[in-house]
Amino acid sequence: MARTKSTTVKDVAAAANVSRATAARALNGYGYVGSEAAERVLEAAARLGYRGNRVAQALRQGGLPIIGFVPGDIQNPFFARVAHDIDVAARGSKHNLLIASSEENLEQERALLDNLRALNVRGMIVAPASANDNLHLARLVREGTPIVLIDRVLDDLPCDSVAVDNEGGAREAVEHLIANGHRRIALIQDDARIVTARDRQAGYINALQAHGLPVDRRLIAVSSSTVQHAIDATIRLFSQPERPTALFTVDSVMTTGALLALRSIGLAIPRDVSLIGFDDFDLATFTDPQITVVAQPVGKIGPVAVKMLLDRIRGLSEPPRHVRFQTRLICRGSVSRIFRPA
Amino acid sequence: MARTKSTTVKDVAAAANVSRATAARALNGYGYVGSEAAERVLEAAARLGYRGNRVAQALRQGGLPIIGFVPGDIQNPFFARVAHDIDVAARGSKHNLLIASSEENLEQERALLDNLRALNVRGMIVAPASANDNLHLARLVREGTPIVLIDRVLDDLPCDSVAVDNEGGAREAVEHLIANGHRRIALIQDDARIVTARDRQAGYINALQAHGLPVDRRLIAVSSSTVQHAIDATIRLFSQPERPTALFTVDSVMTTGALLALRSIGLAIPRDVSLIGFDDFDLATFTDPQITVVAQPVGKIGPVAVKMLLDRIRGLSEPPRHVRFQTRLICRGSVSRIFRPA
DNA sequence: TAGCGTTGAGAGATCGGTCTCACAATGAGT
């Protein structure tokens, strides 16, 4: 039951009665090859089921036809969608996709990137787990590894990036709540290590300050991006004496958690609490009423990132390019209007 | 801005003033190395940031430290979950995960497997897109490539597999509906090419026949596993003259579609229609009432598959092993009791 | 002191391709 070793150029060359060099020329279509010899080689290759060994090719030519993708969490629908899009785009240019989830863990991210580097992948698409420590990324960039940052952009890193206007999206959402008379607006966000959390929080704070509202730390809860943590955070926020009248959640998993928690506490949307979530999701049109969200053009991120990466792989040496998509506030039914004395 | 080539053993050896062979011995800890020389090598390696080149290692030793995973669709929460579990398990044994989604397309699956083979991956975990044509898989197995089938098992393929009792789970669900007095029970399923669809349909039919109920082709709709297609299928089923009183959907994406469609038609669950879905999902506990489902132990599939695969990679040559998990019917509120004259 | 085992380390083969270079054969131009 030993693993049968596959046929090599040497086998093909022998079968076609030519040298390895000639076989390679025929198979790859370069240099001068006699048409008769070429035919013999091709026939032999087909007959023996020759496939070529990417590993050997990679060793000679530098780099496996692989693109690495390091998302924060592959189970998060956002990243799953992006992964799918990257996969499709990469396949279009004969690249394979290697996905290694950092699970929002900086140590793990470092190890994974080291790994990808050792594998000599052609390039990487990364959603960095932390805004603080990115020396490992900086080194990769410095060494010349093509890297594109998505979703979370580190400004001091000289490489391409694709993301949405997180600050603007969050600001628009909170301003919408303010415009509807809300003043006690709660926020559930990720650990501030994560860039998007930081930016969306900035949008929240900027909106409040632009309208002369105080920023109350008791209205801000930090949660990791899992349903259970979001439930806990929501319950914490809404069991305070002076209850918030509105809630803004920074990603769809948290919005899901908030929905579940509010239901279990017995608070109705939008009667008791208004809700806006960042990132649209299936569930949002499911509930009654449907949830108002800040939608991002998820489907564009992957393809654009791959395109930029391929440009770099092909040797483009322009200064870093940064793509920013605008978000769109989709008003559904989860925000109520509060009338207050002027 | 040329890509700096990374440091090699040669560099390290030169820096430590020894030969490549000695450097390799020191780095990998085999053979005889003088303690003083070893120290110099290690120091030099650390100083130069030596990392080793997996590609070269793979060429020499046969096989990249990579496990290939070919799911039907990475965006499907089921596969995303399994992918995550595989990733974690694989990382535990120093393997990377390469995900290539077949998108339920047989041609693409063939191309992807060919690709993985050419990359010399150590083994593959596959959810075959089609029950019919699997010569490509058979050849891989014959050649000795370690392969584990998950979710969808092809009985005639001599390799390990991990799946759930699809027939039994579906049968239990339909019997539950029958026990509650339902007789016109509709089914929305995948293309019958897919093994799970076939098995779950078998469970549906077996349940009906065991209770002397006719199998009515008009109650069976085929849909692909996307929300939109499931919506269409549901609408088709429920716009027939004699409307079904119950619906069984074979995966969570379809259940989601069915929910949306029924709501848009204005049919209430469970008053107008009873519903059971295969595979539990977030949404199921979200709706009012919550949805009754056939739950599968999703979290066990990935780890078990990786374990079996690693055994094979390590050279285990026992006959194929087949793991089957039992499903569990979770009764929530989406099934109503119909009383009928005896 | 001859003989032998142990320890240390270098030279070079090897994995499977790709590609440069040298060389031979052919035909065209002067």
Added chain:
DNA sequence: ACTCATTGTGAGACCGATCTCTCAACGCTA
């Protein structure tokens, strides 16, 4: 007839790491 360009082909270097083989030095025993 002689130079030259064009074609076709093979020998061998190379990518980076691993590993076998060979050999030298040392110390110990008889």
